[in-house]
Amino acid sequence: MAEQDDQLIGWSSLNPYSHRCAYNGVADQSIYIDRDYRGKGIGNSLLHAWETKAIENGFRKIVLFTFPFNQLG
Template sequence: MSANLVIREATIQDLEEIRLIYNQGIEDRIATLEETPKSKEDIQKWYEEHHQGRYAVLVIESDQQMLGWASLNAYSHRYAYQGVADLSIYIERSWRGKGLGSHLLKALENKAKENRFHKIILSTFLSNSLGQGLYRKRGFREVGVFENQGIVDGQFIDVMTMEKWLGLNSG
């Protein structure tokens, strides 16, 4: 792995690479229930929703090549859940399993604390043991499994929910 890793907030110029990496995740059927590749317009709208307020998108790159991205997403629009963020993390196919996710997740946790979230939650396929290992190393715990939560390629799939308390006080 390159020692020239940089993690930074995403810009509008990053959207095409974010889209390509996200679409790899959709194609590979290991990280999202989405089945339809995202268009430029889809990613533009998604970015606009994340580029305001407390939500954020971070990218990890080496020598100006994007290797992955992560985002803090709305968990719920109800006021009671304003301190809870959902997360997404995607690594470019050829870079998976090389430790980039750990760096990116640590930076995302710091951004969540900075933006006053007290908890991060995520959903992961039961079959995504690589992702679950990453989350457990970073202190996430399994909350439970939703059986038959979604459909991928015409088959029901079970989804595990995990969470991490960030240690912030309410208010």
């Protein structure tokens, strides 16, 4: 989680992609940054934090789906 002045401004999570054995070690990654705080490096910090957690939890591959209307900045 990312907080500023006791306010949640972003979060990221890793979850097993599927419980089927073919997908062992594959995680689905979710990330959210409050619109007012995007483009300020918060997502980058969250991504680095879950990279360590992915290794600790045996994830070898991470998938992410994005919405076509998401834009930088």
